[in-house]
Amino acid sequence: MKEYILQVNDLCKKYGSAVALDHVSLSVPTGSIYGLIGENGAGKTTLFRILAGLSHQTSGVVALADAKTEAEIIRQRRNIGFMIETPALYPNLSVLENLYLVQMQYSGKKDVESAKKTLELTGLLEQGRKKAKHLSLGMKQRLALTTALLHNPEMLILDEPVNGLDPMGIAALRKLILKLNTERHITIMISSHILNELEQVATHYGFLHNGRMLKEISASDIPQSAGSLEQYYEKILEDGQ
Numbered sequence: 001m002k003e004y005i006l007q008v009n010d011l012c013k014k015y016g017s018a019v020a021l022d023h024v025s026l027s028v029p030t031g032s033i034y035g036l037i038g039e040n041g042a043g044k045t046t047l048f049r050i051l052a053g054l055s056h057q058t059s060g061v062v063a064l065a066d067a068k069t070e071a072e073i074i075r076q077r078r079n080i081g082f083m084i085e086t087p088a089l090y091p092n093l094s095v096l097e098n099l100y101l102v103q104m105q106y107s108g109k110k111d112v113e114s115a116k117k118t119l120e121l122t123g124l125l126e127q128g129r130k131k132a133k134h135l136s137l138g139m140k141q142r143l144a145l146t147t148a149l150l151h152n153p154e155m156l157i158l159d160e161p162v163n164g165l166d167p168m169g170i171a172a173l174r175k176l177i178l179k180l181n182t183e184r185h186i187t188i189m190i191s192s193h194i195l196n197e198l199e200q201v202a203t204h205y206g207f208l209h210n211g212r213m214l215k216e217i218s219a220s221d222i223p224q225s226a227g228s229l230e231q232y233y234e235k236i237l238e239d240g241q
Contacts, residue, residue: 002065005030005155005187006051011060013046013211020046021057022211028155028189028204033181035198036191037233038208044191045085047208048159052082065154078106081148084159088144091133095124095143098132102147114150122146122176138169145176155187156180162194170197177201199229207236214240 006028013021021043028034038044049055051062053074067076090098099118100110119125122142127135135143141161148156158177162170178201180186192198199219207214214236226232 002030004028005065006189007063008047009061009063011047011050011062012058013043013050013055014058020211021050021060023060024208024211024213026206026213026216028187031181031185031187032203033177033201034187034189034204034206035202036189036206036208037195037198038191040193041210042208043211044208045159046211048082048084048157048191051080051157052084053077054084078151079154081145081151081153081156083144083148083161084157089132089140092131094129094131095119095135096128098143099147099150102150106151118146118149121149123172136169138165138172141165141169141173142176145173149180153186155189158188158190160191160193162192162197170194174201195230195233196228205229207233207240209237209240212240 004027008024008026011021011024012019024043024047036044036047046055050057051064062073064073064076064080067073090101093101096115096119099115103110103115116125116128119128122145124139124142124146127139132140132143145158145161162173165173174197177188177190181188190198190202202219204216204218206216222229222232226235
């Protein structure tokens with residue numbers, strides 16, 4: 001098994017004269033839950049969009065597993081499930097119909113049994129015939145995660161998946177993330193502003209600020225004297241500015 005499922009080296013992204021990512025390097029260990037932390041505008045979504053192929057870096061290298069060339073990376077992305085920004089759902093279609101469309105995009109055919117099994121995993125099986133527009137926000141987030149899981153990915157990349165969720169929805173998503181990691185052995189990279197929630201699941205962290213990677217560290221290497229993850233983050237910002 002490869003030590004790192006994802007490595008980014010010296011990644012830069014510019015929009016005209018604006019620098020969104022400034023020579024960012026990071027390594028995501030295989031089997032980890034990697035928490036990407038940073039304020040709004042730090043570059044988290046820009047990084048995720050590049051990893052998903054929705055945007056292209058100005059310079060730098062992305063290596064997904066053993067893939068380094070553009071053609072290899074495109075193929076390797078099929079082993080990753082992405083949930084970036086607002087869930088892309090068809091509101092007038094049922095939950096199952098949304099999944100069938102994703103299956104058709106990946107394999108050219110629908111697989112009813114696979115769709116139902118994945119819905120069962122995410123706790124949405126009883127909602128299968130309900131139209132997506134009638135789901136709560138928490139259920140829509142879980143449906144978006146279900147679509148990301150349909151092709152049995154080795155890795156999930158989740159951009160602010162708990163945004164707008166109530167405490168019960170956040171707790172349910174947390175349990176699901178831990179289950180996917182421990183039982184399915186899926187590596188998960190996740191961004192969140194709710195640091196006390198991230199602290200309950202993450203095994204590794206990367207701290208982005210103004211497009212720069214300030215620090216990477218495993219959860220076990222954070223000194224107890226640092227207090228909470230929020231306090232440690234504040235200290236990282238103080239040292240990095």
